[in-house]
């Protein structure tokens with residue numbers, strides 16, 4: 227079976243959830259991640275949970291299950307396994323928690339955002355060039371951005387303001403920005419205007435160099 231065959235867009239995921247009386251939403255991330263933030267009404271387990279069989283047994287196989295994680299990892303593996311176990315329908319959310327929160331859907335967070343939208347806007351307004359890195363401390367691809375940011379910091383110094391935003395620290399600003407669909411997302415502003423927005427890794431260093439070289 228094609229691993230991504232049950233991955234659906236946010237719109238489809240959301241409307242299918244809305245059409246269920248008691249939607250079976252499963253956060254397939256780890257327990258610490260779930261404790262910090264999650265989709266309202268979700269339960270938490272994944273293929274590695276010690277009580278996996280017991281968790282699965284609590285669900286209704288004849289009703290759809292909705293899974294999400296950060297990317298197309300844990301949620302897709304879980305959805306695939308549930309289908310193999312005889313569940314009728316299993317859908318995993320494309321872009322995971324980033325897509326959900328980034329599009330303003332209701333979520334639980336255990337703390338307030340460190341950074342507010344107003345503070346974010348102030349930083350953008352007060353600095354000529356600003357590079358914003360948005361991700362999660364639990365996201366593998368996001369970790370790969372960090373050494374690239376260090377190289378960029380060393381090269382541009384105080385000429386480039388770098389802002390790092392984590393889902394764990396500042397969920398609400400990610401929701402308020404209404405621009406994030408995946409982690410990591412990188413946004414470069416020049417004079418308050420977005421010069422580029424990158425989703426995923428790509429050749430970040432080169433893109434920043436090229437964009438900042440334009441006068």
Ligand SMILES: O=S(=O)([O-])[S-]
Pocket residue numbers: 255295296297298299300301322365366
């Ligand atoms: O496993 S993952 O989808 O959270 S990257």
